[in-house]
Amino acid sequence: MDSRFLGTAELTETPSVAVVVDVMRAFTAAAWAFARGAEKIVLAGSLDEALALKARHPDWVALKDGPPAPGFDALNSPGRLRSVDLGGRTVVRKTTAGTVGALAVKDAPLVLCASFVVAEATARLLETRGGDGVTFVVTGEDGRADEDLACAQYIARRAAGTGADAAEFLRRAAGSRAATELAEGVRQGVHPDDVELCLELDRFPFAMVAALEGPLMVLRPRAVPAPSGVRPSSSPDSRRS
Structure with missing residues (x-):
């Protein structure tokens, strides 16, 4: 499999397969939203768009980065989301890097959104694509x-x-600037367990597929069966702690 690793700003053409990665915290929090029962996540291009969609759909849950703000119901924090019941709900969200990266490749035939908590399921889904080249969109810090x-x-x-060996990759993530800033409380809207939850490998057995549904870019979970003889560690509705 031919892989390229690009920052969002480095994208010059629409890839055939894109994997948009935001570990801390957009696509870890998204996986937790699905684990807490969310049906789908609408990716908004701006905070104003998220609020406008929320106004048209009052039952939707609006989510953002940073501190609480009027009109928003939840924050981009896996530690906070794991105690929220989102059963059957639609989440509309705008984050600093993850949603920007996903929207930048919205015309790609296949868009996956990923983090460590869905790494194995994402890899297995890519395997089923055969020889297609994959563009990994590294969303944080301008691709760095x-x-x-x-x-x-x-x-x-x-x-x-x-x-x-997953340990080396997790070690790099644990030593990253984002992990340090989250642990030290530099970023707002943080739960004390956020870094630990972002470094949980393969907690969920589903991948996350984003696709245009009308004018909206919508993220949904897709179950990926484990190889024969391997028992999944959890399901989208399990581990509700």
Whole structure:
């Protein structure tokens, strides 16, 4: 499998397959939203768009980065979301990097959104695509975020059938600037368990597929069966702690 690793700003053409990676915290929090029962996640291009969609759909749950703000119901934090009941709900969200990266490749035939918590399921889904080249969009720090690059490289190796020791990739993520800022409370809207939850490998057995549904870019979970003899660690509705 031919893999490229690009920052969002480096995208010059629409890839055939894109994996958009945001470990801390957009696509870890998204996986937790699905684990807490969310039906789908609408990716908004701006905070104003998210609020406008929320106004048209009052039953939707609006989510953002940073501190609480009027009109928003939840924050981009896996530690906070794991105690929220989202059964059957639609989440509309705008984040600093993850949603931007996904919207940048919205015309790609296949868009996956990934983090360590869905790494193996994402890799298995890529395996089913055969020989297609894959563009990994490293969303953090203009494509230089080591936690996102480490996760992307790990998924690429798993999808290619290359042996990969997850410990080294997780170590890089744990030592990243984002992890340090979250742990030290530099970023707002943080739960004390966010870094630990972002570094949980393969917690969920589903991949996350984004696609245009009318004018909206919508993210949904897609179950990926484990190889024969391997028992999944959890399901989208399990581990509700």
